[in-house]
Amino acid sequence: MTTPAEPVPTADRAATGQHRACAGAESPFARWDPPGLRIDEPSEFIAAVPALLGFVPERSLVVCLLREAPDRSGSVFLGAVARHDLYPRAAQVRVARQLAALCAQERACGALVLIIDDSTGGPDRIGRPDGAGCRLMRMLAGALLAEDVELTDAWIVSEITDGARWWSLIDPEVTGTQSDPAASPVALAQVLDGRPIRSGRAELADLVAPDPVRAAEVAELLPEVVAAVADARCAATRECHRRAMVEAVLGQVRRADSGGRPSARELAELAVALRDTAIRDILFALPVSGYARAAEALWSHLCRAVTGPDRAEAATLLGYSAYARGDGPVAGVALAAALAAEARHTLAGLLETALRTGMPPHEVRRLARSGMDRAAALGVDIGSDPRGRS
Numbered sequence: 560m561t562t563p564a565e566p567v568p569t570a571d572r573a574a575t576g577q578h579r580a581c582a583g584a585e586s587p588f589a590r591w592d593p594p595g596l597r598i599d600e601p602s603e604f605i606a607a608v609p610a611l612l613g614f615v616p617e618r619s620l621v622v623c624l625l626r627e628a629p630d631r632s633g634s635v636f637l638g639a640v641a642r643h644d645l646y647p648r649a650a651q652v653r654v655a656r657q658l659a660a661l662c663a664q665e666r667a668c669g670a671l672v673l674i675i676d677d678s679t680g681g682p683d684r685i686g687r688p689d690g691a692g693c694r695l696m697r698m699l700a701g702a703l704l705a706e707d708v709e710l711t712d713a714w715i716v717s718e719i720t721d722g723a724r725w726w727s728l729i730d731p732e733v734t735g736t737q738s739d740p741a742a743s744p745v746a747l748a749q750v751l752d753g754r755p756i757r758s759g760r761a762e763l764a765d766l767v768a769p770d771p772v773r774a775a776e777v778a779e780l781l782p783e784v785v786a787a788v789a790d791a792r793c794a795a796t797r798e799c800h801r802r803a804m805v806e807a808v809l810g811q812v813r814r815a816d817s818g819g820r821p822s823a824r825e826l827a828e829l830a831v832a833l834r835d836t837a838i839r840d841i842l843f844a845l846p847v848s849g850y851a852r853a854a855e856a857l858w859s860h861l862c863r864a865v866t867g868p869d870r871a872e873a874a875t876l877l878g879y880s881a882y883a884r885g886d887g888p889v890a891g892v893a894l895a896a897a898l899a900a901e902a903r904h905t906l907a908g909l910l911e912t913a914l915r916t917g918m919p920p921h922e923v924r925r926l927a928r929s930g931m932d933r934a935a936a937l938g939v940d941i942g943s944d945p946r947g948r949s
Contacts, residue, residue, distance in 0.1 A: 606738040607745040611640050613888050614757035616675050618645045622658050625669040638665045659702035661917045669711035677717045696728040763888050766859045767896040773864040776823035784827040804832045805939050816853035830869040844930030844941045846883035855880050871901035885920045
């Protein structure tokens, strides 16, 4: 999975020619603001990867793009951070070309590479020049060279954990000990900003994993709710009805913001509300409101409790919200769930393509601003993000 980013400022390039990466305003997978956090050593960079991605990767190829800072000669900043599964090995040539194309698209001047692989035959073999990691590194270096991009540095580990070893893939004689990921300044910034660092992709999958018991409860209530909504629609103008429906959804979002868990009936009402595309389109504004996280929690509850097109709509809203705030892993899992539920869901397909090809989050936020305009035209105040993240 490749995830785009808006630039993250970094420190100057060291006199030795090595890049000193610094995480700052926004990483591609999670948004956070504290400036001046520096990553000067391989162990610090490796420890920061779970925070940059939002989860602890396994059997992965992680590439951090470097771009020249236009206002500071000799300085670089982090651009996109991309993660791909290592296997199947037959796909690695295609992955290398995709990453090189992303570097060209982002006008990268260099790339930092980390391979996480616990299947290489043990710690005595993981950094060997004839090992699979070195072969992949050389393959990627060739693809980058074709795009006039430098492979600045590359490392390999069997896992990311405190005290484990890392090896350089450029000079396998160079090795060291990893720092504690939980103590990384980047991880601290994430935690202080309320951004979870998940234990792995299984935890991500849980966000959209079907809940058969809750789904059965909601399915039983859906016919009754559909009938009630139809009666309400007949008793009011279309505009008044939609305004009331949007306000009802916003009420659920506010309750979620207070830690409330929706009932089966509330989920059924929410699913029926989203069947009106005009209402759904307004709700795309929530990622730039003060309720982005609460809305995502609500979409996750709904996604797990419904099936078919209803699941696709909930998963698309979850995926879009995560994408708009820069959380690529959640966006990828949610959009995959949407397309699995409804393969021809147009918006989910467009968003998945944008995510895969590296469109930055600020580009897709246009949809949120359109939702704000639609809400205003209906006389509904979605509410802006009090932290100014619009």
